[in-house]
Amino acid sequence: MTFSKAQIDKLADRFFGAVEAGDIETFVSCYGPDARIWHSRDEADTDVQQNREMQEMFKARVKDRRFEIVRRHIFDGGFVQEHVVHGIMPDGSAMRLPVLLIAHLDDQGLFKRISEYFDSAKSPMAGLKQKHVPVTE
Structure with missing residues (x-):
């Protein structure tokens, strides 16, 4: 299925807005049931529940969260x-x-x-270990 730029922007804005607001339920609702999330921090896949747990820890560790969007490039899908x-x-x-x-x-x-790619040394989640899910392509 092809999605319009407006549809993709709406999902992205909803997702990042939920992180800023600490709205875990909205954050999780942006994922499909079998979603996989990979971070350069640990180079492994996590599932939605694990990502939820990570987001809850991020919310607890970082106050006044704000995303400065530098650029967003939409592609098909x-x-x-x-x-x-x-x-x-x-x-x-x-x-x-x-x-x-x-x-x-x-x-x-x-x-x-x-x-998601970032400098692990600068991450507020540095050193945090999680059980990982197998990669499914």
Whole structure:
């Protein structure tokens, strides 16, 4: 199925808006049931439940979350986005994390795969270990 630029932008804006607001339910609702999320931090796939847990930890660790969208390129079935995540860490220091995200949509217009690239040393989730799911292509 082909989605319009407006449809893809709407999903992306909803997703990143939910992260900023700490709205975990809306965040999770952007994923298809079999979605896989890969992060350069640990170079492994996670599923929706694991990503939910990660988002809950991110919400607890980083206050005043804000996405600075540098650019978003829509392609047939998804988008590539460069953004900078800003926030305040528990010690009061400012967090600034440049990210490149590649998103692919399923037939329902939800995320089926996200690959997220960033400098692990700058991540507020650095050192965090999760059980991983097998890669399914």
